[in-house]
Amino acid sequence: MQATAYTYDPETHSGQVLLDDGTPVPFDGPAFDRGGLRMLRPGQRVRIELEGEQDDRRITLVTLHTF
Numbered sequence: 001m002q003a004t005a006y007t008y009d010p011e012t013h014s015g016q017v018l019l020d021d022g023t024p025v026p027f028d029g030p031a032f033d034r035g036g037l038r039m040l041r042p043g044q045r046v047r048i049e050l051e052g053e054q055d056d057r058r059i060t061l062v063t064l065h066t067f
Helices: 029-034
Strands: 002-009 014-019 024-027 045-051 058-064
Touching: 014 029, 024 045, 024 058, 029 058
Parallel strands: none
Antiparallel strands: 002 014, 002 045, 014 024, 045 058
């Protein structure tokens, strides 16, 4: 699934992405680290993997979206 980086804390490697419908979804440091990224800027398009349903959704992977 694709999303847009919204916030990112370089110290904890956590932040939020916005889904294409505008829904913010947080991610934690381990999800960011699994993607092999070094940093993330707000506005970047990312690919995410989600687990769970609706309010119990959590991001398990964040990586850059490449065309």
